Amino acid sequence: MELGAGLLLGGSVTAIFTGVSEYMEQVGCMFPQFIGTALSTARAAIFMHGVSEGLQQSLSVGLMFGQVTYKGIESENE
Numbered sequence: 001m002e003l004g005a006g007l008l009l010g011g012s013v014t015a016i017f018t019g020v021s022e023y024m025e026q027v028g029c030m031f032p033q034f035i036g037t038a039l040s041t042a043r044a045a046i047f048m049h050g051v052s053e054g055l056q057q058s059l060s061v062g063l064m065f066g067q068v069t070y071k072g073i074e075s076e077n078e
Contacts, residue, residue, distance in 0.1 A: 002062040010052045012060075019043030022067065029065055 004012035021041040028038035 002060070002064070004058060004060040006052060006056045006058045008053065008056065010056055010058060012050050012052075014048045016046040016048075017042035017044075018046065025065060025067070035063075 001015045001017075002012065003014075004010065017039050019042055020038055024034070024038035024041050028035040
């Protein structure tokens with residue numbers, strides 16, 4: 001989830017939720033009313049924020065879903 005706004009001076013906040021149940025993530029994508037339930041299954045949350053200045057006028061909101069799977073250096077499937 002990403003939020004940002006600015007007018008000469010701006011700021012942004014990004015939240016990354018890790019360990020979300022894959023099933024609940026899919027349900028949350030299909031039915032937006034369950035996004036809060038999907039995010040409640042997260043094992044951890046990472047919050048980042050920043051400030052910018054300069055000639056700007058912006059307002060943004062982003063909700064992006066993704067998945068990273070790591071099976072180790074030596075995979076049994078190879």
